[in-house]
Amino acid sequence: MFYRLRLISIKRILFASVLPLLVAAYLIADFTIPSTKLITGPKDYKTLPKEQMNGAYVDVTTEGSLLYLNTSYQEVAGQTFRYFLFYSDQKDCNLIIKMTDDTYMDYIANVQEARTGVFQQYDQTNAITFRGLIRKMKKDLKTEINRILLDNEAFLRGENTDLPVYVLFVSDEPYGNNGGVIFWGMVGIILAAVPVILLFLAFGGFYLRKMRKQMDIKQWPSEWIKQEYKEGTHFQGDVVVGKDITLFFRRFTPIAVTNSEIRMITFEESKKQKRKDVTKYDLLICDQDNKTYQIHSKDNTKIFDWYVKHYPRIKVEGVYSSHELFG
Helix, strand or coil: CCCHHHHHHHHHHHHHHHHHHHHHHHHHHHHHHHHHHHHHCEEEHCCHHHHCCCCEEEEECCCCCCEEEEEEEEEECCCEEEEEEECCCCCCCEEEEEEEEEHHHHCCCCCCEEEECCEEEEEECCCEEEEEEEECCCCHHHHHHHHHHHCHHHHHHHCCCCCEEEECCCCCCCCCCHHHHHHHCCCCCCCCHHHHHHHHHHCCCCHHHHHHHHHHHHHHCCHHHHHHHHHHHEEECCCEEEEEEEEEEEECCCEEEEEHHEEEEEEECCCCCCCCCCEEEEEEEEECCEEEEEEECCCCCHHHHHHHHCCCCCCEECCCCHHHHHH
16 A cells, blocks of 8 residues: 555656646756856867867957958847957867957957958957857858858968858857846756655655654554555545545645544635636545645545445535535
């Protein structure tokens, strides 16, 4: 019986965890992975393996000069972006640095400008570090930039003639508000961790402790309660009504009530209504210590009738038969 009750606790946890896990999966994909990158900090572009380039949060330090490509796109809410070609001696690929107008103005304030044909070559007086997120270029941008590069001999005469594949999106907040991203990332981790913790407790028999303690206090023999469970009437919602014991679940924890101690039963309108045109009722049982227990089951009317039939001494409040309430 106890093994069966443990499995029911696990089943209930799994059922209750479906929605939180779906939300957690969304938050982890959209926030947890980015927040991890923000917390650990940007990586050094020069030491980053090529297979880890896409999606990396990096610092790119440029020295010497950057080549400004004479093209721009207005991609988001009229915002103009400017593109620079960065040659990296340490890597086997070039990188396009994508700057907003604000970033661009900050940049040219620290460089000396020299024009060479279609390109504008900006010579840096000092090394400048750009922080942001690396992504693969979209097809239309890649086509446009490669056309510009291939149309100009200045690029082809360079030492590194690999056409660029990746774009560095320059931003200190590459995923939006850093604080918000980290907050929702932590929420995703917590939502994913809670079901795991609950399952761990269920496998360890944590939710059976209350019943075992109750058995010790009331000196219920283990074999006797097992027999009650086996020979009792089983109803939907994991409710078992035996000759002397009623057993049901409060969320993940099994609860046992001695039938002889039940002094009253009644119905209460459920707070969870799926349909406005149909009223749902929950069954309430009250023991001699005035403790009230709510039983959730689709067989509430059958359980009610069982008590009326087998325990006529139990006070029925509000209604006198399930047929009177549900027609």
